[in-house]
Amino acid sequence: MGHTIVEKILARAAGRDEVAPGEIIEAPVDMALANDVTAPLAIAEFEKAGFERVFDPAKIALVPDHFAPNKDIKAAGQSKLMREFARKHGIVHYFEVGRMGIEHVLLPEQGLVAPGDVVVGADSHTCTYGALALFSTGVGSTDFAAAMAWGRVWLRVPASIRFVYHGTPRRHVVGKDLMLHTIGLIGVDGALYRAMEFSGEAIDGLSIDGRFTMCNMAIEAGGKCGLVGFDETTAAYLETRPEGSRARRVRQVFASDADAAYERVVEIDAGAIEPTVARPHLPSHTAPAAGLAGVAIDQVVVGSCTNGRLEDLHQAAEVLRGRRVHPDVRLIVLPGSQQVYLDALADGTMQALVEAGAAFSTPTCGACLGGHMGVLAAGERAVATTNRNFVGRMGHPESEVYLANPYVAAASAVAGHVATPEMLERGRVGAGGRSR
Amino acid sequence: MMFEGTAHVFGRDVDTDVIIPARYLNTSDPAELGAHCMEDIDAGFVSRVQAGDIMVAGENFGCGSSREHAPVAIKAAGVSCVVAASFARIFYRNAINTGLPIVISKEAAAGVRAGDRLRVDPAAGLVEDLTQGVGYAADAFPPFMRELIERGGLLPYVKARLAEQA
Numbered sequence: 001m002g003h004t005i006v007e008k009i010l011a012r013a014a015g016r017d018e019v020a021p022g023e024i025i026e027a028p029v030d031m032a033l034a035n036d037v038t039a040p041l042a043i044a045e046f047e048k049a050g051f052e053r054v055f056d057p058a059k060i061a062l063v064p065d066h067f068a069p070n071k072d073i074k075a076a077g078q079s080k081l082m083r084e085f086a087r088k089h090g091i092v093h094y095f096e097v098g099r100m101g102i103e104h105v106l107l108p109e110q111g112l113v114a115p116g117d118v119v120v121g122a123d124s125h126t127c128t129y130g131a132l133a134l135f136s137t138g139v140g141s142t143d144f145a146a147a148m149a150w151g152r153v154w155l156r157v158p159a160s161i162r163f164v165y166h167g168t169p170r171r172h173v174v175g176k177d178l179m180l181h182t183i184g185l186i187g188v189d190g191a192l193y194r195a196m197e198f199s200g201e202a203i204d205g206l207s208i209d210g211r212f213t214m215c216n217m218a219i220e221a222g223g224k225c226g227l228v229g230f231d232e233t234t235a236a237y238l239e240t241r242p243e244g245s246r247a248r249r250v251r252q253v254f255a256s257d258a259d260a261a262y263e264r265v266v267e268i269d270a271g272a273i274e275p276t277v278a279r280p281h282l283p284s285h286t287a288p289a290a291g292l293a294g295v296a297i298d299q300v301v302v303g304s305c306t307n308g309r310l311e312d313l314h315q316a317a318e319v320l321r322g323r324r325v326h327p328d329v330r331l332i333v334l335p336g337s338q339q340v341y342l343d344a345l346a347d348g349t350m351q352a353l354v355e356a357g358a359a360f361s362t363p364t365c366g367a368c369l370g371g372h373m374g375v376l377a378a379g380e381r382a383v384a385t386t387n388r389n390f391v392g393r394m395g396h397p398e399s400e401v402y403l404a405n406p407y408v409a410a411a412s413a414v415a416g417h418v419a420t421p422e423m424l425e426r427g428r429v430g431a432g433g434r435s436r
Numbered sequence: 437m438m439f440e441g442t443a444h445v446f447g448r449d450v451d452t453d454v455i456i457p458a459r460y461l462n463t464s465d466p467a468e469l470g471a472h473c474m475e476d477i478d479a480g481f482v483s484r485v486q487a488g489d490i491m492v493a494g495e496n497f498g499c500g501s502s503r504e505h506a507p508v509a510i511k512a513a514g515v516s517c518v519v520a521a522s523f524a525r526i527f528y529r530n531a532i533n534t535g536l537p538i539v540i541s542k543e544a545a546a547g548v549r550a551g552d553r554l555r556v557d558p559a560a561g562l563v564e565d566l567t568q569g570v571g572y573a574a575d576a577f578p579p580f581m582r583e584l585i586e587r588g589g590l591l592p593y594v595k596a597r598l599a600e601q602a
Contacts, residue, residue, distance in 0.1 A: 024578060024580045037458075037461045037462075037503065037505075038502065038503065038504070040464050041464045041504055041505070041508075044464060045591060048591075049591040049592075049594075049595060050595070051595075066458075066461070067461075067462055071462070072462060074462035074463050075462040078462060078463075078464075121502075122502055122504075123501075123502055124500065124501050124502040124526055126502075138502040138526050139502060139526060139529060140502055140503075140504040140526060140529055140530035140533060140534070141504040141530075142504060142530065142533040142534050142589065142590050142591060143529060143530075143533055143590065145591060146533075146590050146591060146594045149591075149594055149598065150594045150597065150598060154580065154590075156578075188449055188496060188499060189449070189495055189496035189499065189522065189524070192496065192522065192524070192525065193525050219500075219526075222496060222499060222524060222525065224525055282449060369453075369458035369461075369501070370457070370458050370459055371458050371459065371461070371462075375459075388451075388453065388500060388501075390451045390453040390454065390500060391451075391453070391454055391476050391477060392453060392454065392457050392476040393453050393458075395459075397457075397476040397477075
């Protein structure tokens, strides 16, 4: 009997010939990550337990991205605690404000994770890196504290669900839509404890940024990890990582066997998927964007670890060039990293967005989780390229979030209500559509 | 260990953003986190809950963010134990790792009513509804999880493992 990618990676890590779903293994971690929200709890536990040193200062990444640049005095204290810990232990991959990014955009971009790796992060969206054919999963602060001291993590080997996307996606249908559609299909616990393996013609043709988006949202279906097999797109991305980085040095390529055991295979016609939106208050409440023109909005957010990469900003700018943000809408753009910021500056993307009326921010998770930089008031409604639309996610418990891809987010910012680029092109937007 | 308290019943897919909203994550102080537990879906929860009370919920409890502030807030609010039909995986890890007792029982999640008096024995895998006079069986934990629970969480386990290596 063959094995899936995730089973092969975990067997490699555990030093075993093979592992089976349900088994509990201990695996050495190739990278452990935490941020300014989860690290302070972990540091407190690490110190309370009496640990004196970290297992490897080059295999830990600390990123102040959630409430940084510091939103208030308490947040400043959290960041300071993490910064001082990083200095004390000589943490190599500590990223200071001005040189940082949203962790899940930053780590792959900087080449800190490589195919075949085992990565744990004290952040649920750590599953993002599976786009590079590696195992990565979100854990809690105590897991991260243990990984820092011990260099290992306990894991239950997940069963795998294979998602096969047939056909070619339509215009303005991207990784976000494939994933929202999938979550709508299987539900927010449809892949609970499972590995989600994405494959098929539509995935073969999907950009690396689109693959990051899909793996990023595996957690929104309850998944332990999301994975895409290694191919030319993966190789091309890795070859452009910084010289000497792990992504340039390490390449343990595993592929699922033809006779691998999947708990379930889900076949999806990607060509039939429309630009998709998740309505409040669950990522599984999906509907075609084109049918929601009656939903008036107050704010649009483009960014986050889900859709804050250069391709995402390009998609938003493509719609916004020569257009203006609706007078009643605030458009906030959060590039995923300093590099994305610089690239968007260099190629004119930032200028197009700002000219259209967008606020262009430093990289931060702030708006996505209702932390800062775009918090919603009671009764306000947003379209966001982020990952969660839970009650109170972006601010007041009586605010609402609609999740969408960057094309739809940009078109909605212009229309003042949920809209697609096609609706703008055909003039099917405006006062008539914008109603409460 | 045995827990006895009043049941506070919630639905399915209770996410960590409602257990403890992100706007309070600029602190790790348990008392402060506990004071805001569940406030976005049940503003009166914190004032109603008595020390030792038990949370009961449907499928996928604790979905969403990895924030360990969620189990910390639940414990600090006074809750002794959480019974659910199923738990989201990071919350499940966090509960085991930090020593928040959790019990998986579809039957209890479906049968218990808000305000019922419960007695829960996680080790025996038993949820007793004293008000209704019904007992429910809970799923057993794998041996490794039981070891973590018995040792008081992940860090005592790791300390012991590192001491063995030294």
